[in-house]
Amino acid sequence: xxxxxxxxxxxxxxxxxxxxxxxxxxxxxxxxxxxxxxxxxxxxxxxxxxxxxxxxxxxxxxxxxxxxxxxxxxxxxxxxxxxxxxxxxxxxxxxxxxxxxxxxxxxxxxxxxxxxxxxxxxxxxxxxxxxxxxx
Numbered sequence: 001x002x003x004x005x006x007x008x009x010x011x012x013x014x015x016x017x018x019x020x021x022x023x024x025x026x027x028x029x030x031x032x033x034x035x036x037x038x039x040x041x042x043x044x045x046x047x048x049x050x051x052x053x054x055x056x057x058x059x060x061x062x063x064x065x066x067x068x069x070x071x072x073x074x075x076x077x078x079x080x081x082x083x084x085x086x087x088x089x090x091x092x093x094x095x096x097x098x099x100x101x102x103x104x105x106x107x108x109x110x111x112x113x114x115x116x117x118x119x120x121x122x123x124x125x126x127x128x129x130x131x132x133x134x135x
Contacts, residue, residue, distance in 0.1 A: 002026075002133040003075055005108050017111045021075040023133030029067040031130040033080070034059035035119070049081070049088060049125050053095030054102075056128045061103045064132055071100070073132040074109035080127045084115025092126075 002025030005018035012019070036044040036052035037059070045051025060077075064070060081092065100106045119127050 002135040025133035025135040027134040029132040031063040033127040033129040050095035057099030069132040071105040076131040077111040
């Protein structure tokens, strides 16, 4: 695998992701922000953060596959959520877990979650961008 994920001493020992990703591969993959649209551009999960998170992660998986990468190759994720509040975490994780179950994997890649006022389109609740390293 091209990515080594670690929680170094001196930083919080987070359970759901790792603080550092060390890439040793030959190819970097940058995935543009993915939202809750299917391959035909249809809206998925209007008003439903879990459904939109699931679709956005599935889209990340599709983009990674096109580059010969998998969830295991993820080096960094950035997640933008409209009107983020901590009480939305279980809803977000519901969608993430459904997507990982469908994709047949998981990721402990470093992640940054950013609350935003709005995204590019008014019905979008989440956008996920990714960086991967492939051997």
